Amino acid sequence: MKKPLQIAIDGPAASGKSTVGKKIAENLNYLFFDTGLMYRVATYAVLEQQCPLDDEGKLADIISLADIQLQNNSQTGETDVLLDGKAITDLLHLPQVDANVSLIAAIPAVRKLLTAQQRKIALQGKIVIAGRDIGTVVLPEAPLKIFLLASAEKRAERRYLENLRNGIPSDYDEILYNIKQRDQIDSNRNVAPLKPAEDAILIDTDSLTQNQVADKIMSLIDQ
Ligand code: DC
Numbered sequence: 240m241k242k243p244l245q246i247a248i249d250g251p252a253a254s255g256k257s258t259v260g261k262k263i264a265e266n267l268n269y270l271f272f273d274t275g276l277m278y279r280v281a282t283y284a285v286l287e288q289q290c291p292l293d294d295e296g297k298l299a300d301i302i303s304l305a306d307i308q309l310q311n312n313s314q315t316g317e318t319d320v321l322l323d324g325k326a327i328t329d330l331l332h333l334p335q336v337d338a339n340v341s342l343i344a345a346i347p348a349v350r351k352l353l354t355a356q357q358r359k360i361a362l363q364g365k366i367v368i369a370g371r372d373i374g375t376v377v378l379p380e381a382p383l384k385i386f387l388l389a390s391a392e393k394r395a396e397r398r399y400l401e402n403l404r405n406g407i408p409s410d411y412d413e414i415l416y417n418i419k420q421r422d423q424i425d426s427n428r429n430v431a432p433l434k435p436a437e438d439a440i441l442i443d444t445d446s447l448t449q450n451q452v453a454d455k456i457m458s459l460i461d462q
Contacts, residue, residue, distance in 0.1 A: 242267065242460060243382035245366050247373035250387030251433060252421045253394035255449050256369040259387070261316065262453040264367040267460070270311065272360060273318060274370035274377065277353050278344040279331040280307050280322050285343060286335060292342060299348035307356075341421045344371075345428035354431070371425055374436030385456055386435035389444045391418050 264271035374384035395415035402409035
């Protein structure tokens with residue numbers, strides 16, 4: 240089979256989309272694009288300007304005026320994020336961003352703006368693109384759509400261990416609570432809720448390592 244030009248990877252918070260997506264992109268020499276980062280930059284911009292979260296019009300104005308740039312850093316393998324020319328990558332996982340990003344991402348005007356930008360980037364070439372609504376809304380025509388499943392407990396455990404490895408103090412129960420809250424908001428919003436596309440391939444990752452998940456997807460691509 241010809242390699243799919245676009246590979247959509249959706250799934251809930253901390254299901255491994257970025258780690259797995261990056262591995263696949265590296266194997267195929269494709270671009271990796273984590274659309275969650277866009278919602279995080281938008282949230283950061285809104286919080287920085289102290290905009291009330293219920294003022295949808297003002298939120299959309301702030302986000303539409305924001306110059307958001309994502310640059311793949313070939314040295315670190317990470318995506319560097321710039322907001323109005325300022326590097327803010329390290330600020331995108333701050334607790335206040337984590338606590339508000341699902342609320343901002345549920346606002347229809349915000350989604351409209353960011354979905355259009357994501358689609359434009361996705362159509363530029365070979366890409367592995369990760370998010371919540373890639374297979375259903377951003378790129379429903381993607382030839383390969385993956386949806387990663389994992390229990391909230393397993394995802395919290397992975398995030399907790401990752402934090403420990405990175406020397407970030409963290410609390411398992413707090414992570415679990417936060418993940419469940421985000422699942423609830425992401426799955427129940429009116430616009431583009433988190434759900435698998437009808438033709439997505441579901442992969443239950445609870446008993447798999449991230450390398451095994453990546454291998455599984457690579458074998459689907461090679462089939
Ligand atoms: O993948 P992440 O945890 O960095 O995503 C942050 C938030 O952005 C998440 O709570 C849901 C939202 N999101 C979304 O609604 N649609 C996407 N395509 C990507 C992320």
